[in-house]
Amino acid sequence: MVRYILLAFMTVALTFTTACSSKKKSGDGVAAGDVENDPSVSSQDSIYDPQGSDSGKINGLTTINFEYDRATLNSQAREGLAQNAEWIKANPNVTVQVEGHxxxxxxxxxxxxxxxxxxxxxxxxxxxLGIDSKRLTIISYGEEKPLVMGDTEEAFQRNRRANFVPLPN
Incomplete structure (x- = not known):
């Protein structure tokens, strides 16, 4: 009887152990320390791609694309953000959610x-650029909401982005 109880307990424990484990993804295995933690502005680390998501705009706001493993903005990205700032200023009844991908x-x-x-x-x-921080929220989707499926450099480039979602106040 004790043997059956022990066997049942071990089966339940094994089930919980395997159900709660997470599978590591294959890939670069990039260490967290390899990315610049400072989201400061740089002249070389990101791109604004007007063709990045078809027209380069989603919801009337320019999508910003980033270089691999970077979170910094170059002059082209800043141009796109200046356009977005004008749109946000012209729409005072809107809060904008910035999505990091x-x-x-x-x-x-x-x-x-x-x-x-x-x-x-x-x-x-x-x-x-003068936008009230209360009108901006951020969320990260990481790799969970790709714009383009695939493991090509083109797909990778289009998925490294920040989207803007207007939300009513």
Missing amino acids: CDNRGSVEYNLALGERRAKAVKNYLVN
Whole structure:
């Protein structure tokens, strides 16, 4: 009888152990320390791609694309953000959610953190352009909401982005 109880207990324990484990993704295995933690503005680390998501705009706001493993803005990205700031100023009854996205290389946790750094860099720049920070929220989707499916460099490039979602106040 004790043997059956022990066997049942071990089966339940094994089931919970395997059900709660997470599978590591294959990929670069990029360490968190490899990314610049400072979302400061740089002249080389991101791109504004007007063709990045078909027209380059979603909901009337320019999508900002980033270089691999970066959360910084170059002059082209700043131009796109200046256009977005004008749109936000012209629509005072709207709050804008900035969504940070990544390609599917790296772990889920790493990409969520990188997506957050991207969204924060965009928000900080918009605040510097005169947008009230209360009108901007951020969220990171990491690799969870790709714009383009696939493991090609083109797909990776289009998925490394910040989108803007207007929300009514």
